[in-house]
Amino acid sequence: MAILLNVVGYENAPWVEVLQRELPTFKVLEPHQVEDPAEITYAAIWQHPYNDLQRYPNLKGIMNLGAGADHIDQDPALEHLSGVPVVRLIDPDVGIDMAHYALYWAMHFQRDYELYRHQSQARKWGRTMRPRACDWRITVLGLGRIGRFIAEQVRLTGFVSQAWNRSPQELPGVEVFAGYDQLDNVLANSDVVVNCLPLNQETKGLLDDERFKVMPNSAYLINISRGAVVNEQAITHALQAGQIAGAALDCFEQEPLNESSPLWDMPNVYVTPHMSGATFARSAALVVVENINKMERGEAPSPIHRMT
Numbered sequence: 001m002a003i004l005l006n007v008v009g010y011e012n013a014p015w016v017e018v019l020q021r022e023l024p025t026f027k028v029l030e031p032h033q034v035e036d037p038a039e040i041t042y043a044a045i046w047q048h049p050y051n052d053l054q055r056y057p058n059l060k061g062i063m064n065l066g067a068g069a070d071h072i073d074q075d076p077a078l079e080h081l082s083g084v085p086v087v088r089l090i091d092p093d094v095g096i097d098m099a100h101y102a103l104y105w106a107m108h109f110q111r112d113y114e115l116y117r118h119q120s121q122a123r124k125w126g127r128t129m130r131p132r133a134c135d136w137r138i139t140v141l142g143l144g145r146i147g148r149f150i151a152e153q154v155r156l157t158g159f160v161s162q163a164w165n166r167s168p169q170e171l172p173g174v175e176v177f178a179g180y181d182q183l184d185n186v187l188a189n190s191d192v193v194v195n196c197l198p199l200n201q202e203t204k205g206l207l208d209d210e211r212f213k214v215m216p217n218s219a220y221l222i223n224i225s226r227g228a229v230v231n232e233q234a235i236t237h238a239l240q241a242g243q244i245a246g247a248a249l250d251c252f253e254q255e256p257l258n259e260s261s262p263l264w265d266m267p268n269v270y271v272t273p274h275m276s277g278a279t280f281a282r283s284a285a286l287v288v289v290e291n292i293n294k295m296e297r298g299e300a301p302s303p304i305h306r307m308t
């Protein structure tokens, strides 16, 4: 029994260390170490090369080492596999980091901290009146596990917590708007929009010129899911034209963000390098271990993104 570890963009060593320590009956193999593909029963993958997974005839589970499943969803290999669960990685530590990221920027915008930074550099003393937290409407787009957690944290921090989701959901203390016909309404009534939507055919380019036009000029966007949910030309234009007040962007259509992108230099834009919820192997690998143990006991892993 062996686990294939095929991770691109992260260091392998911490994953190998935890998986090997916690699952001593399995070999943990990187792709170049696999001599007999039939040995592989689980594949732990991130940004892996396409058309590799069908090499393993005894695959029982595909463990996606991140929350977003847009990369694996495009893998043609899935069509050649049958009845194998693709399991997303929901690490509570990552959810906490993402909530902190969203709240950090929401507070930054609400309290105008940038202004105080400039004032302090100019040795100037002066207070501005800003909206109270209980009047500041923060809207989370997408109530998946991470979006739900963030909407709850927003509520607990004393802001007005709103959410938009494709289908109705209940979340105590959070006003949830559902369905595409409600999207413009909620965008028009938000001070901060936090995008937590997964990237798929439906959400690609969802935040486009028309959506930015309905947002108040004083509103901010925080993007922590996938760059391509936001049309990059549209947001660049919306920010340049003052259709929205600013943005904190952690993900982009192309990563790293191209050096020539105007977003880098815009005074009302904060660019971060997809770090809002970086996966740390030491905690995340334990979630993978738990799911493999569950499957070995004949229980369902969680959350299953899809069955092949």
Ligand code: OXD
Pocket (backbone or CB within 6 Å): 065, 066, 067, 068, 069, 277, 278, 279
């Ligand atoms: C993820 C990510 O989806 O790191 O986990 O973007």
